[in-house]
Amino acid sequence: MSSLAHTAYPEEKLQEVAKLTLCRESQVSTLLSIFGERQHLSFPSIFIYGHTGTGKTYILQTVLSTLELPCAFINCVECFTPRLLFEQILNHLHHHHPAPENEFSSKERCDTFNDFVRLYNRGMSELSLQETFYIVLDKAELLREMDANLLPGFLRLQELTESNVTVIFLTEIVWETFRPNTGCFEPLTLYFPDYSKVELQKILSSEFPVKYSAEFYASYINILLGVFYTVCRDIKELRHLAALNFPKFCEPVIKGEAKESDSHKLWKNIEPHLKRAMQTVYLREISSSQWERIQQEDREASHLKGLSAHAHVELPYYSKFLLIAAYLASFNPARTDKRFFLKHHGKIKKTDFLKKHEKTSNHLLGPKPFPLDRLLAILYSIVDSRVAPTANIFSQISSLVTLQLLTLVGHDDQLEGPKYKCTVSLDFIRAVARTVNFDIVRYLYDFL
Amino acid sequence: MFYELRIMTTSSVSKGCFVFKPSTKKKKTSLTVADYFNEGLKDSEDGKKRFESCQLLWQQMKSQTEQLQEELNKRLFENLIGFLRKSHADFHDKKDDWSCRMRASEIPTAALVLGVNVTDHDLTFNSLADILHETITPYVVLLQSKECPGIKQLLQKLLIQLMGNTADIELDEEEEQVTISQRKMNCSLASLSGWYKRATKKPASPKKKRSSTSTHWESPPVVVIFKDLESFTASVLQEFIVISSGYVQELPLVLVFGIATSPMIIHRLLSHSVSSRLCIELFQSMSCTEHLATVVDQLLLTNHFPFKLSGRALQVLITIFLYHDFSVQNFIKGLQLSVVEHFYTQPLSVLCCSLPESRKRIKNLSHAQCENIRHLSSFMSYVESQTPENQVKLLTNDSFLKEMTQEFLERLTSYHENFTPILRCLHHFTCILPKYPLGKQVRELYCACLEKKVWETEDYNSALLLLRMLAKDEIVTTLQKCVAVLTPYSEKELGHTLEKLEEFLIHFQSLEENTLNGEDEDTSPQKALQKKTDLYQLQKKLLEMKETRRAKKLTKFEMLRQDVVDFIDCIVREYLVPPEMLPLHEVVYFSAASTLRRHLNAAPRVALHTALNNPASYLKTLENEAGSVSNVAPDICIAYKLHLECGRLINLYDWLEAFSTVVHAGEGSDSDSAQQVDEVTHARFIRAVSELELLGFVKPTKQKTDHVARLTWGGC
Numbered sequence A: 001m002s003s004l005a006h007t008a009y010p011e012e013k014l015q016e017v018a019k020l021t022l023c024r025e026s027q028v029s030t031l032l033s034i035f036g037e038r039q040h041l042s043f044p045s046i047f048i049y050g051h052t053g054t055g056k057t058y059i060l061q062t063v064l065s066t067l068e069l070p071c072a073f074i075n076c077v078e079c080f081t082p083r084l085l086f087e088q089i090l091n092h093l094h095h096h097h098p099a100p101e102n103e104f105s106s107k108e109r110c111d112t113f114n115d116f117v118r119l120y121n122r123g124m125s126e127l128s129l130q131e132t133f134y135i136v137l138d139k140a141e142l143l144r145e146m147d148a149n150l151l152p153g154f155l156r157l158q159e160l161t162e163s164n165v166t167v168i169f170l171t172e173i174v175w176e177t178f179r180p181n182t183g184c185f186e187p188l189t190l191y192f193p194d195y196s197k198v199e200l201q202k203i204l205s206s207e208f209p210v211k212y213s214a215e216f217y218a219s220y221i222n223i224l225l226g227v228f229y230t231v232c233r234d235i236k237e238l239r240h241l242a243a244l245n246f247p248k249f250c251e252p253v254i255k256g257e258a259k260e261s262d263s264h265k266l267w268k269n270i271e272p273h274l275k276r277a278m279q280t281v282y283l284r285e286i287s288s289s290q291w292e293r294i295q296q297e298d299r300e301a302s303h304l305k306g307l308s309a310h311a312h313v314e315l316p317y318y319s320k321f322l323l324i325a326a327y328l329a330s331f332n333p334a335r336t337d338k339r340f341f342l343k344h345h346g347k348i349k350k351t352d353f354l355k356k357h358e359k360t361s362n363h364l365l366g367p368k369p370f371p372l373d374r375l376l377a378i379l380y381s382i383v384d385s386r387v388a389p390t391a392n393i394f395s396q397i398s399s400l401v402t403l404q405l406l407t408l409v410g411h412d413d414q415l416e417g418p419k420y421k422c423t424v425s426l427d428f429i430r431a432v433a434r435t436v437n438f439d440i441v442r443y444l445y446d447f448l
Numbered sequence B: 001m002f003y004e005l006r007i008m009t010t011s012s013v014s015k016g017c018f019v020f021k022p023s024t025k026k027k028k029t030s031l032t033v034a035d036y037f038n039e040g041l042k043d044s045e046d047g048k049k050r051f052e053s054c055q056l057l058w059q060q061m062k063s064q065t066e067q068l069q070e071e072l073n074k075r076l077f078e079n080l081i082g083f084l085r086k087s088h089a090d091f092h093d094k095k096d097d098w099s100c101r102m103r104a105s106e107i108p109t110a111a112l113v114l115g116v117n118v119t120d121h122d123l124t125f126n127s128l129a130d131i132l133h134e135t136i137t138p139y140v141v142l143l144q145s146k147e148c149p150g151i152k153q154l155l156q157k158l159l160i161q162l163m164g165n166t167a168d169i170e171l172d173e174e175e176e177q178v179t180i181s182q183r184k185m186n187c188s189l190a191s192l193s194g195w196y197k198r199a200t201k202k203p204a205s206p207k208k209k210r211s212s213t214s215t216h217w218e219s220p221p222v223v224v225i226f227k228d229l230e231s232f233t234a235s236v237l238q239e240f241i242v243i244s245s246g247y248v249q250e251l252p253l254v255l256v257f258g259i260a261t262s263p264m265i266i267h268r269l270l271s272h273s274v275s276s277r278l279c280i281e282l283f284q285s286m287s288c289t290e291h292l293a294t295v296v297d298q299l300l301l302t303n304h305f306p307f308k309l310s311g312r313a314l315q316v317l318i319t320i321f322l323y324h325d326f327s328v329q330n331f332i333k334g335l336q337l338s339v340v341e342h343f344y345t346q347p348l349s350v351l352c353c354s355l356p357e358s359r360k361r362i363k364n365l366s367h368a369q370c371e372n373i374r375h376l377s378s379f380m381s382y383v384e385s386q387t388p389e390n391q392v393k394l395l396t397n398d399s400f401l402k403e404m405t406q407e408f409l410e411r412l413t414s415y416h417e418n419f420t421p422i423l424r425c426l427h428h429f430t431c432i433l434p435k436y437p438l439g440k441q442v443r444e445l446y447c448a449c450l451e452k453k454v455w456e457t458e459d460y461n462s463a464l465l466l467l468r469m470l471a472k473d474e475i476v477t478t479l480q481k482c483v484a485v486l487t488p489y490s491e492k493e494l495g496h497t498l499e500k501l502e503e504f505l506i507h508f509q510s511l512e513e514n515t516l517n518g519e520d521e522d523t524s525p526q527k528a529l530q531k532k533t534d535l536y537q538l539q540k541k542l543l544e545m546k547e548t549r550r551a552k553k554l555t556k557f558e559m560l561r562q563d564v565v566d567f568i569d570c571i572v573r574e575y576l577v578p579p580e581m582l583p584l585h586e587v588v589y590f591s592a593a594s595t596l597r598r599h600l601n602a603a604p605r606v607a608l609h610t611a612l613n614n615p616a617s618y619l620k621t622l623e624n625e626a627g628s629v630s631n632v633a634p635d636i637c638i639a640y641k642l643h644l645e646c647g648r649l650i651n652l653y654d655w656l657e658a659f660s661t662v663v664h665a666g667e668g669s670d671s672d673s674a675q676q677v678d679e680v681t682h683a684r685f686i687r688a689v690s691e692l693e694l695l696g697f698v699k700p701t702k703q704k705t706d707h708v709a710r711l712t713w714g715g716c
Ligand SMILES: Nc1ncnc2c1ncn2[C@@H]1O[C@H](COP(=O)(O)OP(=O)(O)OP(=O)(O)O)[C@@H](O)[C@H]1O
Pocket: A020, A021, A022, A023, A024, A050, A051, A052, A053, A054, A055, A056, A057, A058, A059, A171, A172, A203, A235, A236
């Protein structure tokens, strides 16, 4: 392949890279030209971005490992502290692996960036490494939440260590959101665009199972993309779905009802199945292993209820009313409480209703915080029997908070009247209210 | 309340001292539970025996509940274990399979929906962990949200629990490997997977032969249980899942989510990109109301234990369960409290034991205890119904009383023996009625029967009416169920009830055969109807038919049905008498419902308000001073009472003046009142106000500097 022709690397290695990295010829060749020859000083920092599943991790890994370039490939999710990050890089540099023999410890302890630069330099001189060392920081967006000096430091690591090192950042977001407002060294940015449908087809079809022909699998991928391309372009997800549903596609062929070339018959068999998959497995309503079981047993998917079919929550009697009261307090303006809960509220002012039309629905604005006393006042007026303010009632409120049905707002001072918000949905609260024969809609300002 | 608070702090201070003063500590610990029990007894008759029976009884009840719990969880656990077994089946064999390579590597996850009774979950998780330990894997980790505020702490907890575990397993050899210094180690999944590789390689060596490890596989899964998923921070969870999904190939991780609400929470906590890394399967435990029903059924509706709850007490426990917490653990705690209270407060509880044992104990009853018996209200009403000479004997002759006591206890035992089966029979009938006039659950019926004569209630009568309209097959199946309930009692008093029911069944059967033979009797009027075609005739005939039907003799089936219902009514009246009607029921029935309520459903706000508003209710020296604000009450009470009369904002100076007036009210000289407040009063006032602030009644406000804001409304 001429596009990857490069004097610095052996021809067969380059060919292997080209074979493995489909549809990314231009990005790979740009990278290789930036890298230059093994000993040459490369650009200090490269910033690569693109949506998820555009092959950033994969391409970098393939290129670095096939060409056997010395590198440290770090996932920033895993290194949640700077120390872990530094030590991992140093471990890679020294080919040190945490293992039982060394009590899972790192090569060297390293807490600060300053130490890191020092230890890195020492390591370089010990190993007398001449070639460029590549440090790849995957999921680099997490660096922004770590110490402030980390990102600027890594951007100019070459300068700080005065050695042949290149730092590559991989992320899903653009460089502008990274740049600190104090200014910093500008990296070279490289964009990995989304794959087009054709490219997806090409990449996905390249990994066909050995038992079947490439054309057969390609036709399957074609049908799959036809169904899913509108909702999902993530290559990993697509590949997962392809693998899950492939046995169903092959079924007529195995049974001898169709030949591999009977594309129409195969399509008729698989298409409804895939559509069903879109509503269930794809949304993780049903897990992939359950889906496979359904497929094997040839049942209808409708027999198995998805996760959202189990939305019902059983609650103690007063907890239900507490939740209802909290919902009312969250979505009704406090000034309307009189109208809803006072037995003899007299005449309802018309202005209340006029005001209503000018404003947006409270349900669109989301729940508002309310104080504990208001919650209890509403509770007392909606429960038929007398409720004593017992310890149990109060602990029920905090249970509702731990169950995430209520949230505590601004909990800095417990004495100073805590405030809560109700976080459940209208559907949920209506289901709860129905079980205690409470017509909640009649008490909601938005539905007057 | 404030005084209580002070006492509490001093006690905690003294606790701190115990560490340095071993002598006082010793004194404390030397008091046994029994001593505590006896120390506080008002009526110390047979204190030791009562304590022993109490301990014994509770031991039995406790082991019964534990057994119950185990059985209830059994099915759930079996399903879970099945899931765990197959979840990493591919970890063992089809690693290089094409479809395996193509599929995203998902972490098998069990969503365990346990219900909102969070207090019960601990027990479930602990037994789950034990079972997993025994059957599947030595690597089980329990994580709680409050221990894991960040990903770092979570991983630390995970690694420490896992690596600590192997310390037990590999105790015998190579001890130097066991102690991995936590400080040096990197708490990362990389370390974990390295450790796992090594830990699982070991048992392959033939030297090791351990019964516990032999049931595990070569590479047992690592089970991580998130006890309270709702309380975990979303970001921590997401990070953990993202990190660990990178290691599934090397580390067979399985997650278990303990969910209290609904599985929807998973989608709320985790974004799609994260939840797509999980392979979630749902497991649901038995609902807690069903759980309670079984507990009531197996623990209270049996005659294994001499102790009984009165209707009122049971109602308190059930109300707390249904209205407040849904917690079976708390219900059992309440039951324990009732047991202890019963033995603690009722001197005659010494007789609350098995019948043979009580026989011995009756013999040894002291004279004082006999007097206690004579003071029981149930005994007194029994005495009233006796002949005069019998009355004298009962009231004066101890040995005669003992004889009678023996008889009463025997009567109580046989009463219980008949009560439960008949109750169950009645329940079988009432639970098929529309709208359940006597309750859907057997416990509701039980409460009703305990409290009063059930046959006098309206609900019962409406239930009987409905029973008289049951269809034949319903009656027959219910009768069969009742027969099954009564079969074990065929040798006892209930034997002839059983015979009678069986007789009814035979009648119904023969009825069926009869109707098969001669159907004409019933259908004849209809046939006649078909012949008439004239409209007038038809109307006339219809009217006639209506009348005849009303007056007509009941069919055989209807008569039989009538008989069955009458019979049921009859046995209910005979056997389901409320326990209060029986002499000496106080010995086995615990009825202090108000004590239970006070202990289990405390009202702190009310208590605080009473203490401050009416200190006399706690401080006996103030007793005659009730009512208006008095100057001898503690300062905080005076300040509190005055503040009740204010609005949302309280002017401090006005408050102070009012306070001073009240404090000096007794001194008489009203000319002083206009004078400056003296320093001591001022200081007392400031202290009172700051105490109120500490208790959360007032707080300083920025709106007006010389004002404080009230934080409570109304009385309590
Ligand atoms: N050009 C390609 N040729 C072959 N396979 C590809 C290519 N691009 C992506 N893939 C496949 O898609 C998978 C996902 O790609 P990768 O993990 O590199 O995406 P990513 O951009 O790093 O996503 P994220 O931002 O979520 O980390 C890879 O495992 C790889 O197998």
